[in-house]
Amino acid sequence: MSEIVANRYAKALFEVAEERNAIDSIETQLSLVTKALxxxxxxxxxxxxPQVSAENKKALVGKLFEETAGLEVLNLLRLLIDRKRESIIDDVLEAYTHMADVTRGIxxxxxxxxxxxxEDEKQDLAERLGEVLGKQLRMHVKVKEDIIGGxxxxxxxxxxxxxxxxxxAGFKQEIKVGK
Structure with missing residues (x-):
């Protein structure tokens, strides 16, 4: 549920950022705010x-982030505070970053x-996948020994x-079903 709500806020912020040609700078500002939090x-x-008033929260946010965040990000923070949705700021950043990456082709x-x-294997895999998908890739590599291979x-x-x-697992399922 919070993901859906976060997407709405991120979309609104992203549209403003697009209008102002500030997608990257707003993403950086939002990232700095979430990191600080x-x-x-x-x-x-x-x-x-819940017992700290919205006015005190907004004053605190304004004072702490006036140097770091622009008007758009500060307005977003104030809006989240007014609507008691302060807890979704990380989700808003994640959704915003995804939208920015789609625009950038990442x-x-x-x-x-x-x-x-x-490193050579990672680079080779990234290049081949990038060509197939026609996109620039941001790869996250994990190791799990239980996948055995592949x-x-x-x-x-x-x-x-x-x-x-x-x-x-596929073979096991086929054997169970009797194909």
Whole structure:
């Protein structure tokens, strides 16, 4: 639910950023604000506390982030505070970054292998996938020994399973069904 709401706020902020040709700078500002909140437990606790008035929260945010954030990001923070949605700021950043990446033609890809890939293998995989997908890739590489061998790709909402563990599970299912 909070993801849907966060997407709405991110979309509104993104549209303003597009109009003002400030997609990158607003993303940077929003990122700095969320990082500050993540790193400072006391600040985060005050902003999330239900007994601290919205006016005090907005004053605090304005004072702390007047140098870091522009009017658009400060207005977003004030709006989130007014609507008691301070807790979704990380989700807003994630959704905004995704929208910015789509505009830039960047695609997030998670690659999971049984053994670590060296830099040449990562580069080769990124280039080949990038050519096939026609996008610039931001690769996240994970190692999970239980996949035995092969590769597991997550591209957006899609999962491509080329692992031995996945093939074995498929064979097991076929045997159960009796194909």
């Amino acid at each position: 993540d790193e400072n437990e006391d600040l985060s606790r005050v902003l999330m506390h 695609l997030d890809v998670t690659v999971t292998t049984a053994v670590p890939l060296d 590769i597991l790709l997550r591209i957006g909402d899609r999962l491509y399973d080329g692992t031995l563990a996945g093939k074995l």
